[in-house]
Amino acid sequence: MESTFRDFRQEFSNAYPGDKRRHLRFLLQDYIPIGVLARTNISGMELFNELQNKGVIAYNNVNVMSEIAVLTENAQAKASVQNYKTEVGAQYDRSGTSMYLSLYRKNLYKAIIAMTEENGGDVENLVGFYGLRHLGHQNKWDVVFHLEKEVELKDEQKSLTSFANQLNKTAKSILIGQEVSRPITRGATPMSTATDGLQFAGPIGGVVTDSTSTTSRPTPATTGTEVNEDDFKLLKMIVSAYYDDRNCLIMLRVLFGDHVQTQQQQTINTTIDFLNALAETDDLSSDDISIIFDTINLTGQYGLQREIQAQLPSFPKVKKIPISTFTPYRQNIMKFGRGIGEQDVTKIDGYYNTPVKRYESSWKMIYDLEFRNIIKEKNIKEFIALLKKLKLPSTAESFE
Template identity: 30%
Template sequence: MSTMNIIKIKDEYNTSTADSKISVSFRDLKADLSRCFDGDKYLWIRFLLFDVLSIGDLTTPLSIGNDLLNALEDKGLITSTDVNILLEISKTSGATQAKVLLAKYMRDNNVQETRTSKTKLSPYRKRLFKALKQVDPDALRNVTSFYGLRKYNFSNIWDAVLKLEIEEELAANSDKIKKFASRLGKRARSTLLDKGNSKKENENETESLSQECEPSEDLSMDDFRLLIADFVRWFDAGGFQSLNILKVLFIEMLGDIEELKRANGTTELLALLMGPGLLSKKNLSVLYDTIKVTEQYTFESSITKKLHPFKNIREHEVVSFSQHTISIFDLGKSLSDQDIKDLDGRYNFPIRRMYIDAWSLILHFEDRGLLSEHNIAYIKNFLNKKKKINKVD
């Protein structure tokens, strides 16, 4: 397919989207956003709002993100025409689907991002959030032991940190940060204590949040078209399996599995990303991240030589895909032919689906809501037990 046809698909998609546009209410937006922060992600949004809401709002027995969003609205921190703090939260947390929902809401309701010199989330909070997402498995035990918190039986690092912040054992104070960082793993500790990173965050406070993913290079539209064409050619060469792998990676970003089902090639998938602005000549993150996650390190185009991230793709930090998406992808990679048969029999009894590969199974399970964090752990445990039984037999 020619590069002109690729861009034409994007233009047609944008036109059809605009024609069928349905304005989403602010109430619906909050409800949809709350679903983006369910489960463990609720702990993320609560942590990020520590400097914004009162301790009472944060410690009331809440269980879903919608309660916190209502608290923000009650205090006038968000309105139907001001969703800036929600943009900050979605971008800081890497909640791609939340960013898509906000972008659509703002576009449909003509809501503009207010550019101010001061953001709601401090550089310290953003850096601490990033560090907590990188902690080693032993970090919770080390933190609770060091600070005498074992009696609370915390099940996650976020609750433990909330307690420390309430007790003022942890704050934007160099001594307290250093003491806390010493209880974390090497990677998280480095992130938290990286003064260069902190300085950079402060410098970026005055910049628009929408510029986060823009490459430093000035990429022309012709270069963008060539890069897309090369990317399409590379992944289409992998056949149907490669297409399903991309669908697994993009499903959370797009949120509409029916659109994914209808996509018959890489070109159509990329057009779906271009529609809401998830992929553009100024935002190539999803291409970098796809190559990094799928380990297609030999991918090359004349354009990749001009773009810094492609030169160091192995060290590139993935930002487009959530940890949940990565977990689902890792599960798909780990499935053997026997695993696929075992899961088919376990979840589709008495009628088997006879999946052609692991990725078609993953897509079907995701469509049925069978791949929550808890269920992924159950699936892995189930497969391990089956393997032990098969060895005995």
């Protein structure tokens, strides 16, 4: 079966030669780090091998590829998927726990298709608005890829509105004329038959409907923290991919400073390493995923909530959930790290370090100062007093 699956991946890849490869690079950003996708010479087969290695696709489930074929209206790719599903037959996984493209990515793809590239068109507007003239002549796929890579464009209302305002009426309507982050329906495309998976404990409340579905699905009236084992594995994968794609590891080192010891952190290189470490200490389990809620709240990465909801629609709105797994001190540290500016970091660096270390971010500074016991809960009052002496009262307020 592995050879058949490999042949299928190659056949599917062949359906996207040349410039069509840009479409794949864009659509697969939900699952493949943008640094990997930025390799302009990467082949389609390499892309789908990456998906296989990450567990996004398997010999018995290729729903992401199925969605891509339909979305890109690629007849060759659609035929390839249908033939492969027929060949796999009864072995094909229809349990509903597989991956799909996010609604944000699908709507953005449709908007790009509707964008204009001629002189004075959408691309020229974007180049001018975002100051991209240093990139030289770019097509619309490369421009959007660059904007997402530099986090100028992301799945947040303010960012999407700024981007959409530079587009023609049709493209703009596609992008912000609908709620781009609403949960997508499992099986919404003709080739997909999956059903909802994630269910949280607690009584059932109202329903949430989706523009791509004629059915409604329940959403919890109260927040439950339990998930089944399959959805727990999927949840960890989504969380890990999201933070890794955004190079958030150093921020997570600070966040989990009270949960994962410094010595153990030295062996951690990816978000999934952190999640597995938390699972080992029972801080995270399928019986209690509260720390995921708190992590999203304390890092302010609410786009992750939408990414999870796109595949696991019962996931709750975490803003309404009180922090329960982090101390007030750690919460204040995270508030401090998110609120401090580059000039503030420079001042603190200059005070503590000779020569200065020129920290690349507030998180690297905090991690270093905590490691050296300069910042710690017992002496936090002294640190606050220093911030005030350095004329950084707004940062000092993070601890009050």
